[in-house]
Amino acid sequence: MINLDDTDRNILRALADDATLSAGEIGRRLGLSQSASWRRIKRLQDSDVLSGQRLDLDLQKLGFGVTVFLGIKLATKGRVSLDDFERAVIAIPEVQTVQHVLGLYDYRLRVVARDISDFERILRRRVMTLPGVGNVEANVLLSEERLIGPIG
Template sequence: MKFDKFDREILRVLQKDATVSMAELSQKVGLSHTPCWRRVKRMEAEGIIKQKVTILDNKKLNLGVSVFIYVTLKNHDGESLNDFEASVQSIDEIVECHTTSGDKDYLLKVIVESIEEYEHLLKSKLTNLPLVDHLSSTFALKQVKNTTELPIKNI
């Protein structure tokens, strides 16, 4: 899909506030209502705009401990990888799971209330994930940057 300046501006505005009305959006990007609406609908249909969500403040919800966990598996065949990936889906505290290059297989991001809660999660669920050989946990001390906005200036 080709993007022009209006498409990019629509995406910028929606990334900052997905609750903006179509009238406000069209005014902010400099288009009339109908062409703006058509562009948004096209980007939704093409999967560029995947969903509109509400972003919660984890600290205000008493979920202030973020842990990054490198995972190394015992086996690397397709079935083992699929089993591991399917199993992480059922653990709510795992908010992100990425395959990685190098000597580690996965990087997990876990958000919990406390270190004690993480210890319980580690012992009761994480060490029991299929084919886990090694887990290496790192606790985030301070979040320096947090954005859900993609750098769309060059699309």
Template sequence: MQLELDRFDHAILRVLAADGRVSATELARRIGLTKSPTQARMKRLEAAGVITGYGARLDPIRMGLAHVAFVEVKLSDTRESALQAFNRAVLAVPEVEECHMIASRFDYLLKVRTADIQDYRRVLGEKLSTLPFVASTSTHVAMESVKEARG
């Protein structure tokens, strides 16, 4: 069941998405409530799974991970057991930043982040191509990131 969110809940989520380290007092001030109801709302949002965690946003380029590739993956079998096997295996590949099942001429779209093209080639050959039921892949290399998700 989806939790009903009001304007204060949305305000809390906007502030936390921009600054997950904001204090409860400062958060309350920014959304126009006192600290106690703000904290109660945060706990409700956490308990309902709307807030799934808190973390730091990292700069992948400064971490030496400037190469981004989007990989179309076509499976040889799309029965439920094959999909489950692929899903479990892809979760274990740290270079895969995102994995989406797609309704298209291919089955999955992966966002893969590596240091450079040579590192990507290694990940493709040693990890992605060996995932269960992978029949073929097609790679699209990103030249520039114009907008990426931010919480």
């Protein structure tokens, strides 16, 4: 774990709001020189606190009006390897995230679709044909707020 001071936390908050900010802009906002800001950002990157940048797409504007979370329970854990299931599920372009979880289901998927009939097609032709799929539960997303998470 890396020790973070208030300036480091403020840098992380600024980048969480807009990952495209330059070191100079962050420095101006926080009262730091560009080089001091750059050194701190570099230290956060080198320690893997910062790892890459994220692109937020407006799925509605791209024509994907439905987001569904699927809980998937594998039917034959012994006969189908988790690697086989994971390789097959990540090949489905509409699947945004694959989470291996502990609990009622083995996997949690975030799936986007153009509309409900498109989701039904994805479910029937792609998800239900994955190796080892047993029970599937679908939850349609109604609304979502973005939380940046705790920054110490």
